[in-house]
Amino acid sequence: MYSMAEPPSSGASIAELLKSLGLTKYEALVYVALLQAPGATATELHELSGVPRASVYPVLERLSQKHLVSISHATPKRFNPVKPEDAVNSLLASIESDATKAKSELSRIYLQAARPVRGDQELIWSIHGDEQIRSRLLELLRGAQSRVQILFYWDHLKQELVTTLHSLHEKVHVDIITDRFTAPVPDRIHVTVRTPPDSGGVSGKYLAGGVFIVDGKQALVVMGSKEEGFTALYSEAPGFIRLFTMYWNFFSNWLPA
């Protein structure tokens, strides 16, 4: 009756987007169908969306309770979509409200927890997600007391990094090793430009990485690429610090051929 080959940008992916907003597959399909045929009957929506006719009714009922559609008092029942803008905003507002409440409750729990920061210094932590890495990295740098060592083969967020380094206390000594660097820096920031050796046959083009050592006590190592996403390791373990300090020294002392 209807082509089952859905345009990839239409029904299929939108359903995914709407799922993040708390809709089910059927709810998404029916709502989208209703947008294309405002004032439609249940049967029309069934035909348009592919959702079984019997399922259309409860689905529309749920959509009505979620304030996404209005229902007419006529026979046959007809349905109207709330304008997408209003509909999504309404869903989002509800989620944001919950998010705010959750944030305050969780922060309360987090802060009031007697927190012996157990074993933080002996462990290696993995951190996933660009945003988490960014956040952890900047926080780490801002806590620097005396020295920051940076190995930086990584285009992403370079600017933000430099800004943060500028804001450090002036007695913090900063050593940066990177492949190219143009921004002007204060005296206490020392920049060495090094092209990394093309070792191991790994194409350095898409490989990005960074090593950040703070006060010789904390180290954050970032690896990955824009394609695979980034992973970071963080540790205060002496062995970990030693390993990457050595790594850093290797780059620092190495002279390109």
Place this chain on the structure above:
Amino acid sequence: MYSMAEPPSSGASIAELLKSLGLTKYEALVYVALLQAPGATATELHELSGVPRASVYPVLERLSQKHLVSISHATPKRFNPVKPEDAVNSLLASIESDATKAKSELSRIYLQAARPVRGDQELIWSIHGDEQIRSRLLELLRGAQSRVQILFYWDHLKQELVTTLHSLHEKVHVDIITDRFTAPVPDRIHVTVRTPPDSGGVSGKYLAGGVFIVDGKQALVVMGSKEEGFTALYSEAPGFIRLFTMYWNFFSNWLPA
């Protein structure tokens, strides 16, 4: 082993809030437990959260992929929570991103749909949700061409209503019947103060309602209370308009004893 009587504000309700952000019950419980014991092991989290030990591992794996926890490379594995603020913001950002995409996609569909606005004038629509009602009401009033008749026993959003009425074109004649009204209004807005008859034994105290008739062609009827929530009916059907115009006239002409 552990008290199963959870404080109502702690584990239970937070789980609900976090569900809106796309977490499952277990994910929420484990994350909350982890906040109370950062750096805990899987077994400790099992004991704190009540989640079966075997389930803790996959749950933490999912939480890691959602960037809510970091995982140590040690035996036993230890886990650290991402700070609640960052965690919730991260989840929310993802949802908001989806919401934005959805909004644009849906609006595209909505606008490009050949829309014969079928039968809008012969149907009665129910509208649920305070926000939808508010939005529809203000939109309706703003579209007024010549006359607006309002019956208003309803404290809520009175101010916003008055503001909207002020912004109407000056040739639009506005008639308001309500129980009390203090704000100053321009000449073209005519206000009648009427205490409604206490008919039918219904305590008028908590009953709220409103009738809005625009240009004698569109009517929105709001009913409900703060306790039950509000429901509205909208129609352009002549019968509907007549019914509520009559209703309005009844109030308009009725003189209290």
Place this chain on the structure above:
DNA sequence: TAAATGTTGTTATCACAAAGACAACAAAGG
């Protein structure tokens, strides 16, 4: 050191609830 014991991390399996899918039917309308 060897055996006993305990813990960790993993896997398989089952139960349960919600959504997805289908069949059937009474009521209303053409």
Place this chain on the structure above:
DNA sequence: CCTTTGTTGTCTTTGTGATAACAACATTTA
């Protein structure tokens, strides 16, 4: 009379919730 609508009930499927069992490893005890 036949069609359509709206409803009900049932069944499947899926993802989460929940339990049991096990191999690997570490710890304790004999």
